[in-house]
Amino acid sequence: MNTTMRQRSALLAAAGTALVLSLTACQGDEDAGTSSAPSAEATVASSPTASGTPAGKGTGTPGATGAGDPAGSSKPNGSAGSADDSAGGTGGSGGSGEQAGASAPLCKAGDVKVTADTQDGPPYTHIVLTARNSSGHSCRMTGFPHVQFLESHKQDAPAVAKSKPGGPIVLGAGDPAYALVKLSDGGMDEENEPVVAFSVTLEGDPTVIAVSAPGSEGIAVDPAKALTGYWTYELRNGADDF
Structure with a gap:
């Protein structure tokens, strides 16, 4: 059990x-x-x-946007260059040339180099001003040079209306414009004063340009007889005889 x-x-x-x-x-x-x-x-x-979606968003989209921006910003630069070229090449002519000339910026004191030379022989009653475009781009000369010969005579030499050109004076890079300036009548009894340097200002720019007078002894100026012509592509017989 x-x-x-x-x-x-x-x-x-x-x-x-x-x-x-x-x-x-x-x-x-x-x-x-x-x-x-x-x-x-x-x-x-x-x-x-x-984590694949955030990585793709961070590397793909900004890259595509960055590549598009330079291409979009190149058009304004190209069109501006074409406007300058057309203005410089057709300035002074009629039709589209006048429109292009009107759109060209005014030449400033820093855009041109102004020099003076005597015209003809004794008694050297006139000089020729040359304004050469040294800016590297097209610009427009307007009006006439505002010339003051003497510190004691602060008035500009008056402009001669008949010398005014018929169209805009547009200067391409390196191109010149001319203006004839009368100094005196060439008389022996005139109140001439010797001038070795004088001032020029351009339309639309108050900057004073100091210009050396031609010749080793300077020029003889009668402020009461001084006159100036308008800027032109070239001096013209008749229009620039004064």
């Missing part, structure tokens, strides 16, 4: 041990399955695919 009871107790103990081991194994499998899921999610979050 006791033997039988001990055998049954041993069987129950073995069965209990087997059940505990089985439950422990199942719980281990469930824990292992549950802990593997977060690892998979972490892998997806750190993969290149998840």
Whole structure:
């Protein structure tokens, strides 16, 4: 009897041990399955695919925009060059040339080099002013040179109306314009004064240009008789005789 009871107790103990081991194994499998899921999610979050869209936006779009800007800004520069070329090439002519001349900027003191030379021989009653465009771009000479010969005589030499040209005087780079200036009548009894340098200003620019008088001894000027012509492409007989 006791033997039988001990055998049954041993069987129950073995069965209990087997059940505990089985439950422990199942719980281990469930824990292992549950802990593997977060690892998979972490892998997806750190993969290149998840961050691919911001990277593409940061490198592709600005590059395309930058490439487009220089091409768009080149047109205004090209059209401005064409306007300068047409103004310099057709200044002084009729039709479209006059329109191009009117659109050319005024020549400023810094755009031209002004020099003076005597005209004809003794008694040297006239000089010729030359304004040569040294700016490298087209510009427009307008009106006449405002000439003052003496510090004691602050009035400009009056302009002669008949010397006014019929169209705009547009100077391309390196081109000259001319103006005839009368100094005196050449009479012995005139109140002439020696001048070795004088001032010239251009229409639309108050900047004073200092011009050296031609000749080693300068020129003789009667302020009461001085006259000036308009800027022209070349001196013209008749229009510039005064």
